[in-house]
Amino acid sequence: MTTKNTILLIVKQTPGIDYNSLLNKFSSSYSNINSARAALSRSLKDLTTFGFLGRKGNRYFLLDKGESEIFSELKNKLVIGLNDSLIQKNPVNDVDNIVQRLQIIIERSRQDKSLLKTSKTSIGFSISDLDDVNETLSKKIKHLNYISKVFGDQIESLKELDFNDSFSLAFSSTSSKFIASIFAGTGDEEFPVETQSAFFQKVFSGELGLKSKSNSFSVPKESLELFAASISKNSISAGNYIVTLFSSVFKAQFFGSRVIVSGPYSALSKWKKQLI
Structure with missing residues (x-):
């Protein structure tokens, strides 16, 4: 998730959040509070200037443009990416991206009911499709475990033959x-x-x-x-x-x-x- 969308999502979940509270939530992904403060200040300036966030005193509110940006990222970058991964010939080959995107969608959907609704209506696959990928993955893992054992035995044989x-x-x-x-x-x-x-x-x-x-x-x-x-x-x-x-x-x-x-x-x- 981009810095911009991280901030938008925090403000969406906590309307009217003040700067210090926003900084506390935002800084969790930074090792240094000063770096987090600098990044947050720059982003807030841009988000308010371009109409994604509204500001009243020290408090921030999500505007319609910011709401649209969140849904756009969810649908275009995550959901469409998931759909593309699962309709390919061998989706198991892209399982790392599938797992990563699913985790983000699950976490956001649990936090926001409107995001949950958007996820449900935009996803072009079923749970059974995911079960099929998981079954293929399990078979692949079983095969790799077998190959790993055979490979290990071959290495030991080469040692015995003094290669x-x-x-x-x-x-x-x-x-x-x-x-x-x-x-x-x-x-x-x-x-x-x-x-x-x-x-x-x-x-x-x-x-x-x-x-x-x-x-x-x-x-x-x-x-x-x-x-x-x-x-x-x-x-x-x-x-x-x-x-x-x-x-x-x-x-x-x-x-x-x-x-x-x-x-x-x-x-x-x-x-x-x-x-x-």
């Missing part, structure tokens, strides 16, 4: 040590590295003294932590280029401020548990 898994984490001095520990634990003595970044190629060959071949380098086991720390230190200067570190078990891809480590589920799971 690849991965995790992502923010790259920092702490996580660089963690990555170094993961690769050092594989038993490998040398770790291939690939990058298209001329910046990192210069860092690896110059600063770290790594052996290079084209765009590839080789990191000895004892230099893993220094290698990871160097990427962490220089990641901002290098931009979005990817640096990939390989072992006989794992692969780590460094880009920007993050790193993704992948490998067989059985080997990676113990490291993932340390992140929790």
